Amino acid sequence: MVEHLPERIDPLALAEKRRQFKGSLPLSQLVRLQDVLLNPEGLVRFELRFGKDGKLSAVTGSVEAYLELQCQCCLGPIAWPVDSQVKLALVGSIDEADLLPESYEPLLLEEETILLTDIIQEELLLAIPSIPQHGQCKASAPKEVAKMPDTPKRPNPFAVLAELKK
Numbered sequence: 001m002v003e004h005l006p007e008r009i010d011p012l013a014l015a016e017k018r019r020q021f022k023g024s025l026p027l028s029q030l031v032r033l034q035d036v037l038l039n040p041e042g043l044v045r046f047e048l049r050f051g052k053d054g055k056l057s058a059v060t061g062s063v064e065a066y067l068e069l070q071c072q073c074c075l076g077p078i079a080w081p082v083d084s085q086v087k088l089a090l091v092g093s094i095d096e097a098d099l100l101p102e103s104y105e106p107l108l109l110e111e112e113t114i115l116l117t118d119i120i121q122e123e124l125l126l127a128i129p130s131i132p133q134h135g136q137c138k139a140s141a142p143k144e145v146a147k148m149p150d151t152p153k154r155p156n157p158f159a160v161l162a163e164l165k166k
């Protein structure tokens with residue numbers, strides 16, 4: 001459970017020790033995720049295994065959650081189940097990241113220690129589209145255009161749709 005989770009970790013040391021963490025975490029603890037969640041309730045389940053793959057220090061495992069995002073077209077809820085396989089290699093520089101085998105995503109270590117929850121949060125953020133939208137959003141029908149709220153800073157979802165139709 002959450003109580004046993006260390007907050008800050010030294011991932012390279014954990015990889016040497018081949019430590020594993022398994023548990024669940026309230027979504028409300030993941031600060032950056034809040035911007036994209038319509039509903040902050042719920043849990044993320046995770047399993048993270050630190051270890052070595054040859055010379056690589058790696059983190060593998062899975063992150064699973066049921067998220068509720070907001071459609072950027074009609075502003076209604078979108079159910080977004082996430083079941084991600086984690087396969088990260090710990091690297092100290094961009095150059096090192098370029099040399100990784102393709103099956104690994106780089107986890108760039110800018111400091112010696114990181115927040116364990118950051119790994120989980122990052123995986124969830126990667127699993128979310130940059131502009132969440134219903135596949136067949138009812139608000140995207142032309143007659144609904146006048147009802148679109150004024151959000152000049154967001155990319156126009158209709159422009160994206162137009163691109164897709166080309």
Ligand SMILES: [Zn+2]
Nearest residue numbers: 071074134137
């Ligand atoms: Zn929608």
